[in-house]
Amino acid sequence: MTRMLKKAELHxxxxxxxxxxxxxAQARRYGVATDAFVxxxxxxxxxxxxxxxxxxxxxxLFRSEDDYALLTEAYLDELAAAGAVYSELFVSPDHAEAVGLGADAYVAGIGRGIEAARMRSGIECRMVVVGLRHRGPERVEWAAHYAATARNPLIAGFNMAGDERMGAVADFARAFDIARDAGLGITIHAGELSGASSVRDALDVVRPTRIGHGVRAVEDPGLVARLAEEGVVLEVCPGSNVALGVFPDLAAHPLRRLQAAGVKVTLNSDDPPFFKTSLEREYDIASRIMGFSDEELDAMTRTAIAAAFVDEETRVGLLARL
Ligand SMILES: Nc1ncnc2[nH]cnc12
Ligand SMILES: [Zn+2]
Incomplete structure (x- = not known):
């Protein structure tokens, strides 16, 4: 039973x-047909x-500041009820632009949701701005520039998501330089849709403290040793990986092998309802199917908080709540 364990999510x-x-409900409000995706x-x-x-x-289907405030609050309330004390949410100003909302209103709505949830349950949350790789280097640089100049204390990091098979990591180096120079935490999706060389490129070019997924590093033992040696934290999402066919089933998932090799690992839900999962289910999978003890799960939660993009005072407060 992992329900009573304290949890933290980075991805x-x-x-x-x-x-x-x-x-x-949103589709009914805005008169949008949903048969193609629900x-x-x-x-x-x-x-x-x-x-x-x-x-x-x-x-x-999310088009106003209020829409985003309510979505954020509802997600964080659910996470807090499952024992989470900390969440990092990946946010895409590109989506706000696509519906004509604008990045500032988008981030303001999410910020309102974060504050409302924190007042109710004490859950802490930060935003990590995401650039979308399949939209090309210019768009990703735009997202990095937005994150770097927004001056919103809840924006704590920068990431690149989207289709990892598009372009080379080096094409996006400038975006990460912009974010790093602004003092943002750096993480990047790699080693999910593409293999070990994608993780190596991410390490060489982007120098992240964390990698989203990174699990296909397991294809190269030398790279696994490098991850362990450099202390890079993996944001591992087992349910997502199996749902997307990265691994055939949970028994084949390399989380245990990576942890045993000394790689710092954390548990995450990625896109929970799309993959019929939740942070709670990920802890449960790690416990019941992968055989991690409660002490090992607690260690992953501590790893997540140690790697969180927060100030030291907040980190100490979070660690005290575990
Ligand atoms: N699993 C995933 N990989 C890459 N980009 C994503 N965007 C949302 N989910 C993602
Ligand atoms: Zn992801």
Whole structure:
């Protein structure tokens, strides 16, 4: 039983956390047809490309500051009820621009949701601005520039998500330089859709303290040793990896092998309802299917808080709550 364990999450896409029932309610409000991406109360997609299309369609159903405040608050309330003390949410100003909302109103709405949830349960949350790789280097630089200049204390980091098979990491180096120079925490999706060389490129070019997924590093023992040696933290999302076919099943998932090799690992939900998961289920999978003890799960939670993009006072406060 992992329900009573305290938890922390570093890797969840806000638009990927929309429950299908909320997507349907938003679609009714805005008069949008949903058959293409919700059927029988569940999201429909069959590979990464169709997952991204469904994800974009759901994002298009959130169009106002209030929509984002309510979504954020609802997600964090649910997370706090499952024992989470900390959450880092990946936010995409690109989605706000696509619906004509504008990045400032988008971030303001999310910030309101964060404050409301914190007042109720004490859960801490920070935003990590995400650039979308499949939209090309210029768009990713735009997102980095926004994150660097927004001057919002809840924006704590920068990430690149989207289709990892598009372009080389080096094409996006400037975006990460902009974010790093602004003092933001740096993480990047790598080693999910592409293999070990993608993780190596991310380490060499971007120099992140964390990697989103990174699990396909397991294809190269030398790279696993490097991750352990450099103390890079992996934001591991087992349920997502199996849902997207990165590994055939949970038994084949390399979380245990990576942890045993000394790599710093954490548990995350990625896009929970799209992958029929939740942070609580990820802890449960690690416990019941992968055989991690409660002490090992607590260690992953501490690793997450140690790697969180927060100031030291907040980190000490969070560690005290475990
Ligand atoms: N699993 C994932 N990989 C890359 N980009 C994403 N955006 C949302 N979920 C993602
Ligand atoms: Zn992700």
């Amino acid at each position: 969840c896409h806000l638009e990927g956390a929309v429950p299908p029932a909320l997507a349907l 059927q029988g109360g569940a999201y429909v997609w069959h590979d990464f490309t169709s997952f991204l299309a469904a994800y974009d369609a759901v994002s298009g």
